[in-house]
Amino acid sequence: MTAVRSIRAMVCGAGIALLVAGCGTDGEGTATPVTTTTGLPIAAEAPSSFDPCTDIPQEILASEDLRRGVTDANVDGAQGIKWRGCSYVAPDSYAVGITTTNLTLDVVRDNEEFSVRNEYTVDGRPSMAVDAVDASDVRESCTFYVEMAEGSLELSMSNPSSRAKTGHLDTCGLAFGLAEKVAPLIPDE
Numbered sequence: 760m761t762a763v764r765s766i767r768a769m770v771c772g773a774g775i776a777l778l779v780a781g782c783g784t785d786g787e788g789t790a791t792p793v794t795t796t797t798g799l800p801i802a803a804e805a806p807s808s809f810d811p812c813t814d815i816p817q818e819i820l821a822s823e824d825l826r827r828g829v830t831d832a833n834v835d836g837a838q839g840i841k842w843r844g845c846s847y848v849a850p851d852s853y854a855v856g857i858t859t860t861n862l863t864l865d866v867v868r869d870n871e872e873f874s875v876r877n878e879y880t881v882d883g884r885p886s887m888a889v890d891a892v893d894a895s896d897v898r899e900s901c902t903f904y905v906e907m908a909e910g911s912l913e914l915s916m917s918n919p920s921s922r923a924k925t926g927h928l929d930t931c932g933l934a935f936g937l938a939e940k941v942a943p944l945i946p947d948e
Contacts, residue, residue, distance in 0.1 A: 799869055802861040802909035804841060809912065809945045811844035811857040819940050824849040832856040842913065852925040853918040853933055857941065861910040873902075876931055881905050882942040888931040896920075903934035905941075908948035914938055 812831065820826075828846030835841055844858030864885055868875055873889040876897070880886065886905045890897045899919055905912040914937055918930040925933060 799863070799866045801839060801863065801866055803839065804909075805843045805859045805861045806907045806910045806912075806948075807843070807859070808948055809859060809907070811859065811912070811941075814944055815857070815941060816944075819944075820847070822940065823847075823937060824852060825855070826850070828854075832858050834858075844913075849924070851923045853916055853922065853930065855917070855934070855937065856913070856915040857937075858913050858915070859907060859910060860913045862904070862913070863909075864904055864906050864911055867904055867911075876901070879935060879938075881935070881938045882945075884942055884945070886935075886938060886942070888934060890931075898929055901929075901931035901934045903931065903938055905938055905945070907945060912938075912942065912945060914941075 812827075825847040826849070828848055830846065832842060832844045832846045840860065840862060842856070842858040842860045844856060846854065846856045848854045864887055867873060867889060868887070872892055874892050876888040876890055878885070878887045882905075884906045886903065888901050888903045890901065894900065899917065901914075901916050901918075903914040903916065905914075914934045916930050916934045916937075918925050918928065918933060920926040
């Protein structure tokens with residue numbers, strides 16, 4: 760769980776080097792998207808059509824041997840970035856934060872702090888795996904995004920080599936496999 764928090768802290772801090780141009784209302788009282796200095800907007804809130812804490816069936820969690828972490832993974836980060844979801848751990852395997860976020864794939868792709876490892880289509884949705892550009896061992900962690908309206912589903916996975924069951928496996932490969940199980944649960948928006 761500490762590794763998931765450290766990945767999230769990296770993203771909240773220096774990872775997403777976005778400066779907010781502003782957030783206001785459209786005159787009707789509804790929030791307008793926050794705009795980054797790159798001109799790419801993010802929604803005011805993380806998508807709420809899918810709840811990673813309650814919408815993933817027990818059968819899927821059991822197929823990965825995932826158990827819910829002690830704390831949730833709800834974070835209000837800098838520059839209006841938000842994550843809503845839960846953390847999970849698989850004994851002697853990986854840990855993963857499964858959240859919805861108002862970060863779009865375009866915003867993540869445009870961030871100089873990340874390197875896009877690969878782009879995919881998961882359940883008909885554009886998806887991608889990214890690494891921090893300064894990661895010392897890209898095999899041990901992966902952040903995987905699946906497109907949603909006004910944001911994405913984020914799987915922030917940590918898989919240290921010391922883990923007996925999965926430590927020898929590529930973490931982005933594990934994240935892709937989990938995304939294939941979870942993405943079909945996201946409602947069409």
